[in-house]
Amino acid sequence: MSPELGLFASAVLSARIERAERSLIEEGARAAAHRDPGERVLVVPLGSGLAVWAGPGSPLDKVVGVGIADEFTDTELDAVEQAFAERAAAVQFEVSTLADPSVVERLTRRGYVLFGFENVLGLRLDQGRQAHFADRVVVSDVGPEEFETWLNVIVDGFAVPDTQGIASHEEYPRDAIEHSVRDVSSSSGFVGSLARIDGVPAGGASLRLSDGVAQLCGAATLPRFRRRGVQGTLLAKRLAAAAAAGCDLAVVTTLPGSRSQQNVQRLGFQLLYVRAILVHSAPTDRDTEGGEPAG
Structure with a gap:
């Protein structure tokens, strides 16, 4: 950059x-x-x-x-x-x-x-941003008919966290994760994304638009589909959508040294501050x- x-x-x-x-x-x-x-x-x-x-x-x-x-x-x-x-x-x-x-x-x-x-990382957006998808990974916005599939993918992915980096001090019951994702998904400016490989649901993610800020949140990949470009593709798709919607800033929160942090930094995100x-x-x-x- x-x-x-x-x-x-x-x-x-x-x-x-x-x-x-x-x-x-x-x-x-x-x-x-x-x-x-x-x-x-x-x-x-x-x-x-x-x-x-x-x-x-x-x-x-x-x-x-x-x-x-x-x-x-x-x-x-x-x-x-x-x-x-x-x-x-x-x-x-x-x-x-x-x-x-x-x-x-x-x-x-x-x-x-x-x-x-x-860690809170950010990226300045521009409307000319192009999305680059991994081979065989297809991403679509989540409609009402796919919501429960998307929700289950997110919750199942969270249930088996990636172990790279600093381990989280937090552990949540499955039903608590499901309730929170369902509740947040009703917020204004929220869009869910579902990634498939060969037609099979592989990962999911969320985008929330708020006053020009694109919040990338709720991303998870099912264990058997990891290391195949699912999260990178979901990131690229959401960034392109946020730029097209007129957002000037994208933000994501990660655990220090995590795979998620590595993925977003590859796309140009920089560490802004820590909570x-x-x-x-x-x-x-x-x-x-x-x-x-x-x-």
Whole structure:
């Protein structure tokens, strides 16, 4: 990539990406509340961020987008911690390295510990981008009649993660993954893609368009079809679609040193910033009053 097309990882750029992430998580949580009105779904603003609990063990259960603009008070954080404790859930923050450093300091003083990192990579888009597909891999957008096939491919692929790079500290029940993917798929600007090899479903991925940002998310390949160009083809197809839709920026989140990171960097993505993942280390007496035991 030529220098003039590169991205400067500024606080402004990080804020734009974090806002897109916040809106995606919020829409997914609200879809979870609609899917199961009996579930005690939690969607609470916290400064510039958002605290979400979308169901037991859901990948959406976290706090995102903090430290970008408005601060949150200790009283507001007390209320979030109490609400999570009542749901027997630990509070997990994802904090950008370009956010206000005082956020991490405050959290560590309250007993939060660092559990890991995730990388946020970006690529400047242009409308002349061409998609290059691997041989025998055919990708199509997912219509209503293919939704369940696509969903099963995504969930089955996630169930057997690629072991290259740093292992994830997170493990989710199968039904929680299925619910979260189904819920996020109802968000605005969302498009699912299904890859086939010789007509057989091999992998799936998601694209979400938000205010000019193309979020590449929810990608998975069935184990027997890996190392055959499925994810590269899905990436290329989504990038071309995002550019054609007028997006100027594509972003993807990966585990450090993972196969997914390697795939996107081959297409020109660059590391923009890192999110630190901090989790409350232990419940306090306050956490268990009037609710279920904290998990």
